[in-house]
Amino acid sequence: xxxxxxxxxxxxxxxxxxxxxxxxxxxxxxxxxxxxxxxxxxxxxxxxxxxxxxxxxxxxxxxxxxxxxxxxxxxxxxxxxxxxxxxxxxxxxxxxxxxxxxxxxxxxxxxxxxxxxxxxxxxxxxxxxxxxxxxxxxxxxxxxxxxxxxxxxxxxxxxxxxxxxxxxxxxxxxxxxxxxxxxxxxxxxxxxxxxxxxxxxxxxxxxxxxxxxxxxxxxxxxxxxxxxxxxxxxxxxxxx
Amino acid sequence: xxxxxxxxxxxxxxxxxxxxxxxxxxxxxxxxxxxxxxxxxxxxxxxxxxxxxxxxxxxxxxxxxxxxxxxxxxxxxxxxxxxxxxxxxxxxxxxxxxxxxxxxxxxxxxxxxxxxxxxxxxxxxxxxxxxxxxxxxxxxxxxxxxxxxxxxxxxxxxxxxxxxxxxxxxxxxxxxxxxxxxxxxxxxxxxxxxxxxxxxxxxxxxxxxxxxxxxxxxxxxxxxxxxxxxxxxxxxxxxx
DNA sequence: AAGTGGTCTAGACCACGCC
DNA sequence: GCGTGGTCTAGACCACTTT
Numbered sequence: 001x002x003x004x005x006x007x008x009x010x011x012x013x014x015x016x017x018x019x020x021x022x023x024x025x026x027x028x029x030x031x032x033x034x035x036x037x038x039x040x041x042x043x044x045x046x047x048x049x050x051x052x053x054x055x056x057x058x059x060x061x062x063x064x065x066x067x068x069x070x071x072x073x074x075x076x077x078x079x080x081x082x083x084x085x086x087x088x089x090x091x092x093x094x095x096x097x098x099x100x101x102x103x104x105x106x107x108x109x110x111x112x113x114x115x116x117x118x119x120x121x122x123x124x125x126x127x128x129x130x131x132x133x134x135x136x137x138x139x140x141x142x143x144x145x146x147x148x149x150x151x152x153x154x155x156x157x158x159x160x161x162x163x164x165x166x167x168x169x170x171x172x173x174x175x176x177x178x179x180x181x182x183x184x185x186x187x188x189x190x191x192x193x194x195x196x197x198x199x200x201x202x203x204x205x206x207x208x209x210x211x212x213x214x215x216x217x218x219x220x221x222x223x224x225x226x227x228x229x230x231x232x233x234x235x236x237x238x239x240x
Numbered sequence: 241x242x243x244x245x246x247x248x249x250x251x252x253x254x255x256x257x258x259x260x261x262x263x264x265x266x267x268x269x270x271x272x273x274x275x276x277x278x279x280x281x282x283x284x285x286x287x288x289x290x291x292x293x294x295x296x297x298x299x300x301x302x303x304x305x306x307x308x309x310x311x312x313x314x315x316x317x318x319x320x321x322x323x324x325x326x327x328x329x330x331x332x333x334x335x336x337x338x339x340x341x342x343x344x345x346x347x348x349x350x351x352x353x354x355x356x357x358x359x360x361x362x363x364x365x366x367x368x369x370x371x372x373x374x375x376x377x378x379x380x381x382x383x384x385x386x387x388x389x390x391x392x393x394x395x396x397x398x399x400x401x402x403x404x405x406x407x408x409x410x411x412x413x414x415x416x417x418x419x420x421x422x423x424x425x426x427x428x429x430x431x432x433x434x435x436x437x438x439x440x441x442x443x444x445x446x447x448x449x450x451x452x453x454x455x456x457x458x459x460x461x462x463x464x465x466x467x468x469x470x471x472x473x474x475x476x477x478x479x480x
Numbered sequence: 481a482a483g484t485g486g487t488c489t490a491g492a493c494c495a496c497g498c499c
Numbered sequence: 500g501c502g503t504g505g506t507c508t509a510g511a512c513c514a515c516t517t518t
Contacts (some may be wrong), residue, residue, distance in 0.1 A: 005428075005429065005439050009440065010440075013440070046286070053442040054426060057424075057426045057440065058425070058426040058444055059423075059424065059425070075423065077421075080317075081474055081476040081478065082478070083457075083478050083480050086350055094257050097241065099285070141432060153343070164480070167480065168480045173480070174479065174480050175477075175478075175479060175480075176477075176478050176479075176480065177475070177476065177477045177478070178474075178475070178476050178478060179473070179474070179475050180473065180475075180476075181317075181325075181471050181472065181474075181475040182422055182471070182472040182473075183282050183299075183315065183470070183471040183472065184297075184299065184424060184442065184467040184468070185299070186294060186297045186298040189245065199245055199250065200250075200294040200297065202297055202424065202442065204424055227424040228424070230423070231418070231422070231423040231424075232422040232423065232472075233420065233421050234321055234418075234419070234420040234421075234474055235417070235418070235419050235420075235422075236321045236417065236418050236474075236476065237416075237418075238321065238322070238415075238416050238417070238418045239414065239415060240404070240407070240408045240413070240414050240415075240416065
């Protein structure tokens with residue numbers, strides 16, 4: 001409608017998009033089956049799927065396993081620089097968040113990780129993998145790497161809880177600096193499998209480096225998000 | 241290879257991906273024609289294009305007009321919170337940036353914009369549209385809205401230059417706060433056309449609200465980026 | 481067992497860029 | 500005018516989910 005784009009897939013995209021945005025389909029409700037939509041819009045299945053893919057990229061619909069297409073719930077607003085727990089954030093926005101610890105290992109830092117964490121080649125780090133969901137829908141897989149030197153007795157902590165609270169209350173890290181990067185990416189195994197998306201699906205990668213008051217890296221963190229699940233936010237004061 | 245994914249498109253994707261990452265294809269070099277790649281990998285054109293689309297989502301290749309597929313140049317690192325000019329940023333990273341002013345208009349703020357900028361319904365704002373390129377490749381289209389009340393004589397300024405410098409030197413705004421949001425999006429006309437991407441291509445949307453020392457919104461800014469052109473960065477100090 | 485999306489083929493025609 | 504990618508069709512079979 002607003003587009004002067006006269007292709008078949010664009011027409012289908014606009015039609016479904018309007019149905020969603022005018023509230024005819026509620027959050028997490030399924031669309032009709034692909035073959036039914038084909039007939040409804042009189043297009044072939046590949047054209048229909050091109051339209052659905054664009055709606056997926058727009059963050060309006062998502063797929064679940066092989067069971068169908070569903071209307072996306074609203075996005076989570078997330079502020080990675082502020083050291084407030086993911087759980088508090090999500091709850092404040094009316095979501096029900098959960099965290100599942102997938103694995104904990106002590107590993108030797110490889111070349112890449114050593115560079116990222118400014119370690120020498122012989123260091124070992126504790127690697128955490130966690131999966132976080134809102135309202136039962138997994139939205140991010142995160143890998144956290146702790147510099148062992150700064151986290152004695154880490155294995156005794158409950159690592160499915162807030163890392164921030166642990167940093168503050170148990171390890172007394174109060175003054176920290178963060179360095180964050182955000183970029184578009186593709187999700188593959190194993191992240192794709194855990195998030196319930198297709199291999200090669202669109203994602204958002206958020207990396208975070210945490211330094212203590214002395215400038216040493218105490219933690220490195222990589223979050224792989226469903227692209228349709230979040231808006232990254234940041235508040236800052238600046239002197240020009 | 242690292243994937244246990246045995247689909248044809250995945251094999252093609254991995255093969256091309258390795259060629260690029262092992263440096264057999266340089267930045268901005270074209271791939272072979274789609275029909276040639278089909279023959280080379282013994283797959284149909286739609287399978288081949290599925291592989292190419294994923295490589296595009298991974299930020300490894302991009303398309304230019306209808307002329308072919310090319311290897312992506314490295315990404316620009318960009319820190320929207322820091323009030324350093326885009327041009328300085330790009331130059332420091334070895335790029336050649338350019339800015340083109342597309343339009344300047346005084347408009348009445350509609351409902352949406354009034355809400356975003358906390359204006360009453362009768363306010364007028366100055367709307368700027370600019371297109372920014374690095375090394376000749378357009379990477380973002382931005383809309384900037386100035387609250388007129390804080391920018392007397394704006395029409396006399398050169399609006400293709402740094403807005404930051406203008407804020408500081410001409411309008412003497414020194415203490416500011418920013419509020420930024422970043423999310424995945426789809427690019428449509430007119431942004432898609434200006435960026436030389438297909439309608440419905442993947443993008444990254446960066447929105448910024450600028451407030452003066454009194455907390456009033458003086459500027460609102462929406463940047464639509466090619467998804468493969470940037471890594472958003474942020475540095476912050478925090479007290480827990 | 482039936483229904484769903486996921487993968488894949490072998491064509492076709494078109495709009496546009498480039499020569 | 501030829502070659503490119505962009506759109507589109509009408510099938511097919513498979514893996515998985517749901518009933």
